[in-house]
Amino acid sequence: MLALHKWKLLFLALAANLALVGSLASGDIKTTSEWNWLDIVGEGGLALLALIWLLLILHSRPAGRVTQFLSLGLSAVFIAGFQDWLDEFIYFPEGALWDHWIESGFMPIGLILLTLGIYHWHKEQLLITEQLRKRERLFREHRGLDFTTSLSGAHYLRVQLQHELAQGNQENPLALVLIDIDNFAQINRRYGNREGDNLLHSLSELLLLNIRRNDLLCRYAGDRFALLLPNTGKLMANTIAAEISQAVRHFAFKPQQQQDSIFHSVSIGIAFSCGQTAEADTPDSLIARATQALLHAKEQRDSQQLRAA
Amino acid sequence: MPRNSATRNNCAQLDMSESVEFPLCPVPPVYYERDSAIVHSHFWPAEFIDLAQTRAIPEHKLLRHTGIFCEDIHRPDHRICPEQLLQLIQNITKNTSADDLSFLVGHQLLPGKIAVISDQLMSSTNLDELIDALVEHQAFLSPLINIRRCYEGDELVLYWQDACGAEDSFIFLVEALTTAISSLARWRSNSRLPWQFYFSHKAPVYIEQYEVHLGGNIHFDCQRNAMVIHREYCYQPWTKNTHTSVENFLAASRNTVNIPTKGFLAAVYDYLHSNIATDPNLEQTAADFGMSSATFKRKLKKHHSHFQAIYDQVRKDLAVYWINQEGWSSEQVAKKLHFHDVANLRRAFKKWTGLTLLAARS
DSSP, X not given: OGGGGHHHHHHHHHHHHHHHHHHHHHSEEOOGGGOOHHHHHHHHHHHHHHHHHHHHHHHHOOSSHHHHHHHHHHHHHHHHHHXXXXXXXXXXXXXXXXXXXXXHHHHHHHHHXXXXXXXXXXXXXXXXXXXXXXXXXXXOOGGGBOTTTOOBOHHHHHHHHHHHHHHXXXXXXXXEEXXXXXXXHHHHXXXXXXXXXXXXXXXXXXXXXXXXXXXEEEEEETTEEEEEEETOOHHHHHHXXXXXXXXXXXXXXXXXXXXXXXXXXXXXXXXXXOTTSSSOOOHHHHHHHHHHHHHHHHHHHHHHHHHHO | OOSSOOGGGTOOOOOTTSOTTSOSOSSOOOOBOTTOOXXXXXXXXXXXXXXXXXXXXXXXXXXXXXXXXXXXXXOTTOEEOHHHHHHHHHHHHHTOOOSOHHHHHHHHHTTOSBHHHHHHHHTOOSHHHHHHHHHHTHHHHOSSEEEEEEEETTEEEEEEEESSOOGGGHXXXXXXXXXXXXXXXXXXXXXXXOOEEEOSSOOOTTHHHHHHHTOSEEEOSOSXXXXXXXXXXXXXXXXXOOOOOOTTSBOOOXXXXXXXXXXXXXXXXHHHHHTGGGOOOHHHHHHHTXXXXXXXXXXXXXXXXXXXXXXXXXXXXXXXXXXXXXXXXHHHHHHHTTOSSHHHHHHHHHHHHSSOHHHHHO
């Protein structure tokens, strides 16, 4: 990402150099005995931290208005801090006001720009959160994010299930749907990992389109997706499962190497949290029940295929 | 008097009336070492590099300290040594947080990319033949951990031996190979075979990967890493395979795959396993491997192991087998393993397995 912003960085380096050269030209260097170490570390630290924040932000963000504000603000803070730091080493003559201007003028300007940037960032973040809504529920954890599908993994699912189960009661049942792509291993064998990844990615997008706003989709592992349906009874869950199954069946996936589309089917296992049973459900018991249902569905499919053949 | 005539090590059958000084093993066992160039670059390494690229691991991080160059990977005659492959695996696991890579590699690994071998694997007509082919070509198919096949009662057992000192990567390799074999068997048999999977490590946090990629019956915290299936499945006929070699498969003559089948550590394990009746020691083992004790020790150290560790492993495996499968008494086991008395065996057994003899029996 840094390559996108090389002009900004070049300009900042130039400005810092100008400040240095200007200071050296107009002032006299202090002797070592006059150095105040606390100020040197304190003011130098501020400039250094501002620079680190700037690099982190530029490294992680595409260009745009928010980035512009944030980087301008942080640049100004850096320049002010840098000038402040320089006068720990250099005497400025009484008449020279410009160094004072840089120190005290840039800081508030920088902070105002930074505040503007953060305000717009906040608005942008709200929008992104809305977009991510079906991928995460009220809690963000980037470390478990799956590289291929950008969905959360099984760990996140367990945490969310725990959370939902703790809140749930008999009126608010919870459904867990496990979705497994049939014969996925053959796709991987035939077209390679890359196509397999593409298929998983496309299917995850497709599944996201077919679920409600408050549902959560995770990639459980391999070719198995997990769908958490809060406040959902048997009828609704079965309907959603059937819709997903239909959608996948009609999805024409196009591998890069060949013209023909390939079609897929999924096997689905559903488990419901049951408030009325004696022992309460745990995430693991719910997942285990859904897995059982899934394996059962797969067996049925296999035997149907055998009969058809 | 040796009861076991060490046929495993290609020894000629010895006349049992000969004196004990007669060398047990006139032909030293053959093996490859950590730094023998035996790993075909276009197979395991290419598979790993492909996968790492789909995970956006930068090339310089991937190949750091491996001594591998990307342009060599697809040269058909290029070889690297087990040590380099281990480093490559370490680099991959270090540079990604994904915990499914071992399983993904496993699914892709077999039948491999050398025509003669993959044809043999794919033309197998039942599980037994498939395992035969795997064991025969294991130095090529699985150079870092070797396969040991045995029958225990009604069951076929495949278990994994460290070939060259895999250390931290051992679990990764076991995951990959277990997936590879079950995946290939599933493909060829066109059904989900009822494997039982045993792992000696604790259940990992990513247990869902085991569930999805291996399926079925998975046990952790076991005494060994093994996959087990009832013998009846070994001879169930499979339908004829319509698979044809893909063009990037290499047509190689049998010569190019003619390398020792086992790594040094696995060879030492096998030797000790076969010669347990003679109460083997370091000096005798070194002599039978055709080298001095000092050289032998040095070689073990190079493979990140030592004599006692392998000997303990062998005795542990045998003790567990004799107690669990054969139902032997503790006295019998102690005598067989050359312990003075049962108390000593009990102490050692506790050290090896963390279990008491009684607990192991139940």
